[in-house]
Amino acid sequence: MTSEPSFVDRVDDPRISPQFCRHLPGETDVVLLGVVHDHPASIARVELVLKHLEPDALALELPAAALPLYRTYARDIEGDGPPRFGGEMAAAISAAPESDLVGIDAPNWSFVRRLATRLLADRVPASTARRVLSSLGGATRTALTCRVAATVSNATSMTVACDDPIEYTCSHADSPATQAAHERRHVSGVSALLRHAGTDEPTATAYRDETREACMVDHLESLREDATGSVVAVVGIDHLKPLEAALSGE
Numbered sequence: 001m002t003s004e005p006s007f008v009d010r011v012d013d014p015r016i017s018p019q020f021c022r023h024l025p026g027e028t029d030v031v032l033l034g035v036v037h038d039h040p041a042s043i044a045r046v047e048l049v050l051k052h053l054e055p056d057a058l059a060l061e062l063p064a065a066a067l068p069l070y071r072t073y074a075r076d077i078e079g080d081g082p083p084r085f086g087g088e089m090a091a092a093i094s095a096a097p098e099s100d101l102v103g104i105d106a107p108n109w110s111f112v113r114r115l116a117t118r119l120l121a122d123r124v125p126a127s128t129a130r131r132v133l134s135s136l137g138g139a140t141r142t143a144l145t146c147r148v149a150a151t152v153s154n155a156t157s158m159t160v161a162c163d164d165p166i167e168y169t170c171s172h173a174d175s176p177a178t179q180a181a182h183e184r185r186h187v188s189g190v191s192a193l194l195r196h197a198g199t200d201e202p203t204a205t206a207y208r209d210e211t212r213e214a215c216m217v218d219h220l221e222s223l224r225e226d227a228t229g230s231v232v233a234v235v236g237i238d239h240l241k242p243l244e245a246a247l248s249g250e
Contacts, residue, residue, distance in 0.1 A: 007031070007052060014180035015041045016048060019187075020237065022244045029230040030220060031055070032244055034237035036186060038087035038166040041179035046088050046234055050095035056229030057100045059220060060089050061236055064103035069162065071101075082172045087165060092234045104219035104233070106212050107136060115211045124207070131204035187237055213239055217246040 008021040020042075022032040033049060035042035050058070062070060073086030074093035083090035093101060106112075115136070119129055170182040216239065223231045224247075235243060 007049060011048070011052075013044075013048060014177050015045045015183070017180070019184070020045060020240070021049065022240060024244065024247055026224070028224045028227050030224055030247060031230065031232045032240055032247075033232060033234045034240035035088045035234055036183055036237055039168060039179075039183050039186065040082070040170055040172045040174065041176075041183040042088045043082055043091045043172070044176070044179065046092040047095045050092055050099075050232060053230055053232060055096060055099050055232040056227040057102060057223045057231045058092060058096045059102045059104045059216075059223060059231060059233040060092060061105045061216070061234060061239065062089055062103040063105050063107055067101060067103045085162075085165065088234060092232075096232070099232075100227075102219065102223060104216045106208075106215060108215070110218065111211060111215045112136070114214060115207065118207065118211060128204050128207070132207050135204060135208050209238075210242075213242045213246070217243060220247060 008016055008018060008023060020034040022034075024030040024032070031049065031053065033046055035046065060067075060070070070086050070089050070093055073083055073090035076085075077083045077090065077094045083094070086093075115132065119132065124132075168182065168186070170179055172179075174182075216233075216235070220231065220233055220243070233243070
């Protein structure tokens, strides 16, 4: 597989491009798929790539506690239609039913330990530490809510949704070119807003996200060592470049 052109270079679909897909060859190939939550182009991207690659391991930017709920969402997908809930993560699970499924996002003990160590080492202001801990508490509550929702969904005929799907001005019925162009504009607009709001000082969000990314890299390195075939990771587009750099040793 490493001697062949990557899947990204061989597929004629505007939704599958180097901006959103990174192929990291090695003894175990890793493919990183960047996504925009609930976007039609992102959902199509993960479906197309995963059905083609059939990876040994599928890593999702979800906490392990949320996986049972997203399995339920994937099970409820009808035919070739998009998932009612769970967006690209549910679509990924449905498209790779034989892959080993792993949740690589926080919260988990590794994340908490790493985050606490960094906050102490950097001697962050108390106000920043409080904001970081507040966001951690919110993420933990969300993960536990997903676990409870999965239990209810599996015990009854009712599917419990933890959040409402995001709606965009393009849909799954639009052409691949229309979906891809809308997604690129959306990413460009969000990136411009983040640059405008940037600061030289580490923020609570930066501490949280950089620690999350470090833990995701640890998970992916472990999968890379243990997998007998390829590994595909589905992550938010903002995490794509940092993960690629870390996994490539840059």
